[in-house]
Amino acid sequence: MLDIKFIRENLDMVKEGARKKRIDLDVMRLIELDDRRKEKRTEWEQLRARQKSESKRVPKADPEEKVGLLKELNELSARVSELEPEVKSIEEELKAGLLVVPNVPLDVVPEGKDDADNVEIRRVGEVPAFDFPIKDHIELGESLDILDFQRAARVSGSRTYYLKNEAVLLELALMHLSLDHIMSKGFSPYIPPYLVKRDPMVGTAYFPGGEEQAYHMERDGLYLIGTSEVPITSLHAGEILSHKDLPYYYAGFSACFRREAGTYGKDTKGLYRMHQFHKVEQVVICQGIPEVSQKEHDHILNNSEELLQMLELPYRVVEVCGGDLGLGQVRKYDIESWMPSRKSYGETHSASNFHEYQARRLNLRYRDPEGKVHFAHTLNNTVLASPRIFIPLLELNQQEDGTIRIPEVLRKYMGGREFIGKK
């Protein structure tokens, strides 16, 4: 969320930002609402002030005086309660409008409509050439008896899977390695609640707008998280932190649930786009200073790159363009890992900087050394999401005999195994 004052003072910047994100926005409507809000609120406050001061005289007034006083106060009270709902409804409308005002992307963010316009920053690692015909991860998984899509479809519908045998070990090994890696960077591990109330969803800017993507437990008013970013970033909602404790480095491990509504034709095969997966996510809460959060942004990007290098996976980093940025993000880097069966890089990580956007919604603040209160900046990035990462991992490590070589770093998490499929 942006501050209405900021919007007033930077009208062109806000309009330009929305344009760059390809989002329609009627800012003038909000300015008008805010004008009306101020007007009505001032009127109401003045009435309230009189009501309060006159009320105080009641107990000390003598009987005759009291009659007149109470009569006046009755009228005052009536006018106050008339005005109150007016003020409230204007404020609610304004708030609702402000919730969908996009954050302003940084100048470095390239122009563009969608992910096709993202700009490659660098490539790391060699894309290998195979001297035998390769299989995709689906074929590999089924022939090695570690994945089952068909039965999953019968039991749970589309975009679901069973992991079995070595795939289970691999999944857990990847998560464990990720956690160890990110902890070595000073991040505190968390397993958060997977079900959250509406507030954290709004606070992290998934709602309003993203309702279609979330599973909703109607009886309980709870939502299944699509990422641990939601409960982790919300951890300190409503608090005023001390600058001495910042930045907070958190790593959330959780299952993630996504409805994937509106993606019917897309990525229907294999492990790319699933309703449920596991992820270790890094979340940073830092001081609300752009230079500081930029440093953290590079920091969390680097953490994930290191992990991919440890896993020997070739990848590229892209600077995400305006049209592909979310509502709240000021800048985003995606990491895309090479996926042989897709013959392209596919998104496996996404590192976002929100500046104050989430913090303002979450009321997440800190006190600076002078004692002044500011909104924090929040950032997050994938450490590793699986089983999507199986795609490059299985496909790139396949051997001519159909077995799969397990990367060195994972072996100690898999009982010393070196291959999947070898007796």
Next chain:
RNA sequence: GGAGAGAUGCCGGAGUGGUCGAACGGGCCGGUUUCGAAAACCGGUGAACUCUAACGGGUUCCGAGGGUUCGAAUCCCUCUCUCUCCGCCA
């Protein structure tokens, strides 16, 4: 699921209709003292919105939302959360 208790500032904890943004204690910040520190003593210490050039003023916030009243932290209703007991259960 049933019965009960509670939710107050950074923390603990008073306050049951008016003068309460809130006693008292702790913490924290500043000062006195000291070679320095500790202790002691003195002073200060919430947030948001809004008016003002500034000094300063106004309004809101005592879990959330409604209600009663001239007036609500205090009374009533609903919800959320925490705790205790019973039941059920991974």
